[in-house]
Amino acid sequence: MSFQTAWFLLIAVLWIGYFILEGFDFGVGMLIPFVSRNEADRRAVLTTLGPVWDGNEVWVLVAGGATFAAFPEWYATLFSGFYLPLFLILVGLIVRGVAFEYRSKYGKAQWRQRWDIAILISSAIPALLWGVAFANIVRGVPLEKSSTGSIEYVGGFFNLLNPYALLGGVVTLTVFLTHGAHFLALKTAGEIRDRAHALAIKIGLVAAVAAVIFLVWSNLMLPERNAKFATLSILTALLWVAGMFANFKVREGYAFIFSSLAIATFVSGLFVALYPRVMPSSLGSQFDLTITNASSTDYTLKVMTIVAVVMTPLVLVYQGWTYWVFRKRVSASQIQHPERGILDTLSQ
């Protein structure tokens, strides 16, 4: 296997990790108003994310950094080309992080309501736009060789809002919502858990329909038949159904594992459909960015491979351990004086 292929795989792994992990916390962020009836509920839900959201988000930073290091042309073309969607995602991530940390500092209803709206919107925007972005990458966007020889995006912003890409956005949005509901059902107790169960079934169905249409469309859209992608698509659908079934049977751990695996096979499928391209051009395959023409030198890839091979398992171990430390369910009754702000409580 060439270093380029290895790095293509590793970047796929980073995105899979990111979508599984931040996927559920996008979902949870959007579900707060729908699974909570009062302040204690809302804070219990937020507390399930508290220790882990930041670590989850690092996956996207590393995916970005790794793309920069391994495939600079991909990094440059993608982020300058998908400028406004990426900007909106960044704004979403900024607002979300601060909202999680600051929301419960004060007890004032207006302060909290504003942050709650911020969490809802700033979770929904990236959840939707990551899907739009990836669907566009798979579909192919107008890329052309510039006078300096670099391959640049030449479509506008609205070019990215085609029906296929928007459907991709709906898929990630609803998949993350369901995945988040599975996480909440696993991590909370009492009524929040029950509501999460019920919501997971309803949204899971919508996600299933959207995902199936999207996957069929994707398979038909590819220039040539791709048996691996087709297999992964079918596997995604099966795992999704298994997740919904486990949720229905109140086997929360399994439901969460299955929706995680479904996300993994879904993202793998998109990367398989791309390989060996990283950004196909809709203006002709001579303008495709591939793992060869977008990559760094073998030396850089070798150095980075050593770092990645040593560090990634270590990261998985200690992040996994965090989930073990905070494995207890959180219930609303454990939040003392939920209506008081953290800072207000201190001054009592």
Added chain:
Amino acid sequence: MSSLDLARWQFAITTVYHFLFVPITIGMAFLVAGLQSAWYRTAKLKYLRATKFFGRLFLINFAIGVVTGIVQEFQFGMNWSSYSRFVGDIFGAPLAMEGLLAFFLESTFLGLWIFGWDRLPKKLHLASIWVAATGTLLSAYFILAANSWMQHPVGYTMNLEKGRAELTDIVAVLTQKTTLVTFFHTIPSAAFSGAAFVAGVSAWLIIKKKDIEMARPTMKLGLITMVISFIFIGVSGDLTSRVMTEQQPMKMAAAEALYNTTDSAPFSLLTIGSLDGSRSVFQIDIPSALSFLSTGNFKGVVEGVNDLQKSYEEKYGPGNYKPNIPLAYWSFRLMMGFGFIGVFFALLALYQMRKGGTPHGKWFGPAMISLPFLPLAAISFGWIFTETARQPWAVFGLIKTADGVSPVVSAGAVLFTMIVFTLLYGVLAFIEVGLILKTIQIGPRQEIEHEVSTVGGADDRPLVMSY
């Protein structure tokens, strides 16, 4: 304004803003870890109160550092795609390493620390803040290695066919002199900032007579850390100047607005000059000091801007190789000036605190309130100097900033994102300062040791920490 100017402004705004939070985070991570260690070893509750109180302030600050850091990871691709293509083979590596080695460590172990008071055994909980603090150091190291490569590219070869620089020696990039001196200049500066914050806040508590039992030792801790780190800043600053003179003589010449090559060059403390900085009207000089700073020899020859311009034209072709000289001149002095004022206040307060005394005098209140801001000003001017006085280069000698901008992003798009980021950052600053002031106003509270439970399963015990 062109998209180039706007992209430069955007980079300046987002990066300077991000770096207001970073040094405090690095410095305070270690101070909070130290305070918690003191509690762990002595079991004195004043140290637990200090850990929790400064821990709360640390986290409010950390949140903004984290979220504004996300922009840093992606804006090279967004606004500087040509730069990214040119340097990616080299520059991307330390960035990816920073993510893999540092960001995961910081974020994961900080999460464990924040929520782990009643979930982790005491020793492991203490270890988690130390690990997170170590993560901040690693992060600083890798990003400074990347920046140092822009100041002084090493370990690369030029691939003319692909029009990019390619890595040949990662060890050279990670261990070059520039990286090392910059690291040993930046880290003590971060300690200085974190310590000034702790000292300033503690002083305020003493003035308001709140928990003096805690505030006195934390104030001393802050002040002493400031003085010690200032010594390191001075030594490494001196080394940095010499490395800079050797590698980027134009930057040093700009720092002194030295137009013509001179031996025994003086260092001016103050110049009142014409607006463009091309000649001075009034000047206070320290004789031979610039020669000493740059070369380690009072009689050393320091090259001037005009001579350098000439030799650069010969080397790199026609063009303007002068940075903005008044900006370089003043940012260099303001960096040092704010640092000196900070350490002066620290020494004065320490002097008055000797033998159990309490600082007094009219100077004390205003000085202590200004204390947390002085290092931030110094550091910001330091970076403004380092980055602007490298211009017109993005990577010294290899690629000009003007050639690094994204060709496909319109000026309107850059303007739009710049306005939104600036407004958003402004609002966040407003909220952050409000929360910090409120936290200080509430002050430390009584603390008890938490009961730790590491078992799983359902639990009805109230949570020590919840969002």
